[in-house]
Amino acid sequence: MDDGKIKFIADVMLGRTARWLRLFGYDTIYNPDVEDFDILFTALIEGRILLTRDVQLARTGGSVTYLVRANNLWKQLQEITNHFSILPEISLQICPVCNGKISPAEKVKIQDSVPRYTYLTHQKFWRCEKCGKIYWKGSHLQLAREDIISHILKRDSDNEN
Ligand SMILES: [Zn+2]
Known part of the structure; x- marks a missing residue:
């Protein structure tokens, strides 16, 4: 079960950052309704x-x-990926919405769950085991990739602070 990867839990101020860490394949708990003490407790226990x-x-x-x-x-994502040596690449392993595990889904089984055009124009689909959300390498992920390239990976040529 445990793949030895770092796991995170994010405090109330880091919700969007948490979603991106999930996109990069890192198990990241985020629950804005939980008290600081409980967040720390979960960090220690898990x-x-x-x-x-x-x-x-x-x-x-x-x-x-x-x-x-x-x-x-x-800047937060740059800082965190630098510090923990995380590759800022979309990995389709952890659901950005709920932190569940994503696994490949058989195409025929998700036929009724995605738009017809998407179904016809894509071969590979993934599904979150927890919330059921279906993913494919379509426009959303493409836009996310462009964000990564323009905002996170620019650090080598970008010296401003
Ligand atoms: Zn999910």
């Missing part, structure tokens, strides 16, 4: 890194926490 913008929480949590310094989404 062996997750707590990503937080809260200096106090980072201090309390010590070594299981990582204090995210950047303010905006793209």
Whole structure:
């Protein structure tokens, strides 16, 4: 079960960042309704890194926490992928919506769940085992890829802070 990959839990301020980490294939819990103490508790129990913008929480949590310094989404993703050596690539392993596992789905079985045009023009589909959402390498993922390239991977040639 455990593939040895780092697992995260994100604090209330890092919702969008959490979705992107899932897109990169990293199990990342995010629940904005949970108290700081419970987030930290889950991090400890489940062996997750707590990503937080809260200096106090980072201090309390010590070594299981990582204090995210950047303010905006793209800078945060640059910071986190750098720090944890994460490849910022869409992996279709973790559902960005619910953090469930995504696995390949048989095409015939998802026929009624995707638009007809999509069904006819794509061969490979994936389904979230938890929420049932269906994925294919279509326009959404293409746009996400473009975001990654323009916002995250530009860091080598981008020296502004
Ligand atoms: Zn899902």
